[in-house]
Amino acid sequence: MSQRDGELFERASEFLAMFRRGAEFTRELVEENARLRRSKLELETRQSDAAQDPKEWERLREELVDRIQGLESERQDALERLGTLEQENRSFAERFLQIEEENNNLANLYVASFQLHSTLDLQEVLRIVVEIVINLVGAEVLCVYGIDERSGRLEPLAAEGRERTAFRDTALGSGVIGEAVAQGEIRYREAQSGAQSDEPLVCIPLQVGEKAIGAIALFGLLMQKERFTALDHELFTLLGGHAATALLAAQLHGQSERKLNTMQGLIQLLTQ
């Protein structure tokens, strides 16, 4: 067999294979067509039977109505679940906001407490008290009073917004500040932003246990501070206890330092 004959055979077998694949595909199409025709016929028969037989028609109708009712019920369930989920979502969002606010408030309280107990230097403690009341509460005019042990009167120790000398000594039990300290209760007056008065808006007695240490009096607020918030009240309570402890600790530390220095000086004198 020549080479040309071989190529012809090869091409003929390729053509034959292609023809077989075509024939197979055509056969499949014919089968599919027959199947669809049968299906169409069945449906037409069923529809025609149903149309002719009222019972069959009724059965079909009931089936469809049941199916519709089932779907309607599923839809209702889905809507109810969606409603519940939306409600849960709203309540989670509200809770999240509450927790955020509590978190922020706790941060303020933590920072205030941390700063108050970060030093044993009296002037530093007073500076921190003033800083807390300005930055965290929003006061513009304030005075921190301490009880003078000899006179028993409340004396200004630190002030902001006015000179310290502009604030007067007060006897315990006298006036708003003296009464607040004597009774150990925080006194409030209606806050007005930017307004200043000789009477304090708030007076926070400083106490360690039953022992009165002094007071913090707020006389004016920053112009952007409209009213006291729940956090401010928490801060007032915290200051009443923690600022008092910090001030007392600093005072005692100062006294002990002075006594130590005196004793060291005395010992040095005796040993020389």
Place this chain on the structure above:
Amino acid sequence: MQRHRILIVEDSPTMRQLLVFALKRIPSVEIVEARDGMDGLRKVTSDHFDLAMVDINMPVMDGLKLIHLIRDEESLATMPIVVITTEGGEEDRARALALGADEYLTKPVQAGSVLAVVKGLLKI
């Protein structure tokens, strides 16, 4: 995750601690503190920062002067600046914004509003 460096220029340790507390809730944030305007200027010009929070009333150099000097520096011209101050007057706000501050918050500030402003400016 991209790191964001924030400079807090504030003379009050209480406020600094509160701001650090609030900003640490953003995981990608790195915070550097400065105690006054001069300290802030030194830090902002010697290192890269993505945002600065500046108080107005500070010793050595006040916040307005600092903002002015920052905006004069070409490389810092677009760095966002947030002012946090006790000065609540409209004139103070207008002056700070005119000098180049991007946001103006008045004390007492809520941690939530600080976070929202910082996230908005840093686009995170």
